[in-house]
Structure formats: C-alpha cells, structure tokens
Amino acid sequence: xxxxxxxxxxxxxxxxxxxxxxxxxxxxxxxxxxxxxxxxxxxxxxxxxxxxxxxxxxxxxxxxxxxxxxxxxxxxxxxxxxxxxxxxxxxxxxxxxxxxxxxxxxxxxxxxxxxxxxxxxxxxxxxxxxxxxxxxxxxxxxxxxxxxxxxxxxxxxxxxxxxxxxxxxxxxxxxxxxxxxxxxxxxxxxxxxxxxxxxxxxxxxxxxxxxxxxxxxxxxxxxxxxxxxxxxxxxxxxxxxxxxxxxxxxxxxxxxxxxxxxxxxxxxxxxxxxxxxxxxxxxxxxxxxxxxxxxxxxxxxxxxxxxxxxxxxxxxxxxxxxxxxxxxxxxxxxxxxxxxxxxxxxxxxxxxxxxxxxxxxxxxxxx
Numbered sequence: 001x002x003x004x005x006x007x008x009x010x011x012x013x014x015x016x017x018x019x020x021x022x023x024x025x026x027x028x029x030x031x032x033x034x035x036x037x038x039x040x041x042x043x044x045x046x047x048x049x050x051x052x053x054x055x056x057x058x059x060x061x062x063x064x065x066x067x068x069x070x071x072x073x074x075x076x077x078x079x080x081x082x083x084x085x086x087x088x089x090x091x092x093x094x095x096x097x098x099x100x101x102x103x104x105x106x107x108x109x110x111x112x113x114x115x116x117x118x119x120x121x122x123x124x125x126x127x128x129x130x131x132x133x134x135x136x137x138x139x140x141x142x143x144x145x146x147x148x149x150x151x152x153x154x155x156x157x158x159x160x161x162x163x164x165x166x167x168x169x170x171x172x173x174x175x176x177x178x179x180x181x182x183x184x185x186x187x188x189x190x191x192x193x194x195x196x197x198x199x200x201x202x203x204x205x206x207x208x209x210x211x212x213x214x215x216x217x218x219x220x221x222x223x224x225x226x227x228x229x230x231x232x233x234x235x236x237x238x239x240x241x242x243x244x245x246x247x248x249x250x251x252x253x254x255x256x257x258x259x260x261x262x263x264x265x266x267x268x269x270x271x272x273x274x275x276x277x278x279x280x281x282x283x284x285x286x287x288x289x290x291x292x293x294x295x296x297x298x299x300x301x302x303x304x305x306x307x308x309x310x311x312x313x314x315x316x317x318x319x320x321x322x323x324x325x326x327x328x329x330x331x332x333x334x335x336x337x338x339x340x341x342x343x344x345x346x347x348x349x350x351x352x353x354x355x356x357x358x359x360x361x362x363x364x365x366x367x
Contacts, residue, residue: 001027002062003360004054004089006069006078008046011036012230013171013283014070014096020174021068024353027360030057030064039072043099043117047074051081063087065364071095075121090363093125094169096280100146101138103203103278115146122162126363129169132302135280136166169359171281172352175290175344181263182291185336186270191222192332193251194325195269195288197262200231200239200255203278208318210242212273215322217246221329225249226265228256229284266291270335271328274298275321282306290344294335296324310340 003025007018010033022029032053034046050073058064067089069075075093079086099114122128130136140163147154186193194213198204216223225246227239231254243253256262272288272295279301286306289295297303298321299314307313315321328335345351 001065001361001364003027003029004057004064004067005029005031006050006067006073007031007033008042008050009036009039009070009072010034014072016174016283017094017096017171018070020172020349021353021356023174024172024349025357026353027357030061032057040114042072043074043114046072047077047081050078054078054082055085058082058085064089066360067091068360069093069121069125071098071118071121073121074117076124079124090126090366091124092127092129092360092363093121095128095130095135095139096171098135098139098280101142106202112146112149119143119146119158119162122165123158125165126366127359128162128166129359130166131169131171131281132305133168134302134305136168140166167359169356170347170352171283172349172356173283173286173290173344173347175287175348176350177259178263178266178287178291181260182267183264186268188333188336190332191224192329192335193224193226193268193270195226195228195266195272195293197226197228197266197272197284197288198274198276199229200236202236203276205275205277206236206238206242208275208321209273210238210245212275212318212322212325213242213246216325216329217249219326219329221326223249223329224251226252226269227254228252228262228265231255263291266293269293270332271296271325273321273325274303276301279303286344286347290341290348292336292339292341294328294338295340296321296328306343310343313340 005018007014018031022031032050034049063086069091098118100118104110143159147156196209227250252265256265266288272293274285274297281302295313297314299316315324
C-alpha cells in the first residue's frame with residue numbers, strides 16, 4: 001500500500017511524528033513536507049506547493065492508496081489542486097492541534113479563519129484522528145460556537161457528522177532512540193534534579209513552574225534544575241529571571257538541540273514538572289517518563305489520560321505542586337525508586353505503528 005503523508009509544518013513534534021511513522025510503517029510511505037515556519041501561510045497557501053509535490057511524486061511512482069495529512073493542511077484546497085494525480089484516494093486528517101481552541105498569545109484575538117480551515121479539512125476527510133480524548137471533546141464543545149458566529153448557512157448539522165467520523169489515535173514516539181544514551185545511575189546522595197523539557201512559550205505557563213521552584217528554594221532544601229525544551233526568539237521573560245535567581249542550581253539552560261545531549265539530560269533527571277495551560281497530548285512528558293522521571297502534572301488537559309493508572313501524580317493547584325516539590329526534594333531516593341516508564345511504552349512506534357497501518361488499510365478498503 002502506498003501512503004502519501006502530508007506535513008506542511010515540518011518541525012518539532014510534527015516532524016518527529018511524520019518521520020517516525022514513515023520509518024515504522026510496514027507500508028510504502030512518501031513524506032511530502034515544507035519547512036516548519038510561517039504557520040499561517042502554510043494553512044492559507046501551502047496547498048499550492050504541496051500539490052506540485054504530489055504531482056511529482058505520483059508521476060514518478062504512481063497514485064497513492066491513501067492520504068495521511070496533518071491539521072496544518074488546507075485539505076480541500078490540496079485535494080482540488082492535486083485531483084488529477086490522487087485517483088480519488090481517501091484521506092485521514094490527523095489533528096495534532098487545532099486553531100479553534102489553541103490559546104492565542106497574550107493580547108491577541110483569535111482569527112477564526114484558521115479554525116474554519118480546520119473545519120473544512122475535517123469535512124473533506126474520510127476520517128479524522130484526534131491525538132487525545134481531551135482534544136476531541138474540547139474541539140467539538142467549541143465548534144457550535146464557531147459556526148453560530150456566522151450569519152447564515154452555518155450548517156450546524158455537520159457537527160454530529162464530523163464527530164461520527166472521528167476517532168482517537170495517540171501520537172507515536174520513537175522511544176527506542178533513548179536506549180543507547182542511558183548513562184550510569186546518579187549517586188544516591190545527589191540532590192533532586194527537576195526537569196523542564198517543554199517549549200519556552202506562554203501556553204506552557206512557565207511562571208507557575210518557576211514560582212514553585214522559588215518556593216522550594218526558600219526552604220533551603222537541595223535541588224538542581226534542567227531547563228531544556230525548544231526556545232524561540234521571543235521567549236517569556238520568566239526564563240531570564242530564573243537564570244539569575246536560581247543561579248548555580250541550574251545545570252543546563254537552553255534548547256538541547258543535540259539529540260544525545262537531550263537524551264542524557266532526561267536520563268539524568270529525577271522529576272519532570274508541567275504547569276501547562278494548554279496540552280493536547282504531551283510528547284515531552286512521555287519521553288521523560290520513559291527515561292525514568294517521576295511526573296508532577298496538573299489535573300487537567302490531556303494529563304489525566306496519560307496518567308489514568310497513576311492519578312496520584314496529578315496535582316490540583318499551585319499550593320499542592322509546591323508542597324509535592326518540597327516532599328520530593330526531601331526524599332530524592334524515594335522519587336528515584338518510582339518506576340513509571342511502562343506508562344510510555346504504548347506510545348512507542350514499535351507498539352503503535354501497526355494500529356496506524358491497520359486504520360489506513362481499512363480506509364482504503366472502504367473506498
């Protein structure tokens with residue numbers, strides 16, 4: 001079976017997912033991509049470039065049996081432009097995120113144009129895959145409000161149709177890549193090492209994370225901090241303030257763009273914290289779990305799904321987070337003996353690729 005995988009915003013977790021499935025699938029996957037920048041232009045006009053890539057791929061190797069496209073694709077535009085070469089192949093739309101409920105930056109108002117591109121792509125797709133139950137439910141809870149915003153012909157009846165076409169398909173992660181970089185265990189006497197490996201952006205709520213560390217610092221308990229994750233040209237001011245206030249407690253500060261460095265940092269950390277205000281799935285948290293980190297996650301968003309069998313690792317408010325960090329810093333040996341790496345295993349491509357393959361095979365048979 002030939003699969004065309006369309007990834008117009010090809011960076012970060014989007015690129016890792018697309019390349020991971022391409023490598024893990026038992027089928028012939030052709031990955032068509034564009035650089036991961038200018039996301040608005042990718043959604044508005046990326047189909048022009050992608051249609052030419054489809055043309056070149058299909059003229060060289062024949063039409064695909066199925067399309068797998070991400071939410072950054074304007075799918076109806078792509079299908080219309082590339083129609084001569086697609087042979088009416090069915091399409092699975094994969095919703096990494098959506099522009100209807102993704103929180104806009106502080107001070108900015110949501111542009112409904114991009115949410116409507118998501119909706120039109122869903123209407124064009126044969127099946128729609130969300131990466132978590134939380135993501136699906138939040139999207140459909142908001143969709144009627146979007147459509148009611150328009151004056152007429154808003155087709156509210158499409159909501160149950162799209163919902164019936166939807167399913168949950170978790171993100172696959174290449175966890176095997178961490179195995180070769182596992183260092184020796186840290187000495188039992190070493191202080192607790194706390195990890196931040198998420199994006200340096202407003203929706204991850206770094207202010208609460210650092211405030212909790214400052215509260216921990218005030219107790220005098222020993223601890224160390226790893227600040228990794230991808231940072232951008234405009235980053236929250238909290239990071240620079242933390243670099244000054246936490247000083248030598250920070251043993252790594254900055255994006256670990258070297259893969260082996262990132263792997264080592266995760267293996268050598270003891271506890272991973274999230275304070276996110278937005279999370280549709282949680283790849284970075286699962287990577288940390290696989291590497292043995294003890295999780296402290298908010299009891300909201302997609303996290304209760306990830307920790308369904310370990311809900312005691314979820315906290316309800318800032319005070320509970322601060323108290324649990326104090327306990328962990330006072331008891332690093334107990335933190336290190338907590339083993340939750342099995343929670344990440346189901347998301348490994350070694351276990352999940354066959355689920356993707358079976359779904360796409362079923363989609364081709366339903367033509």
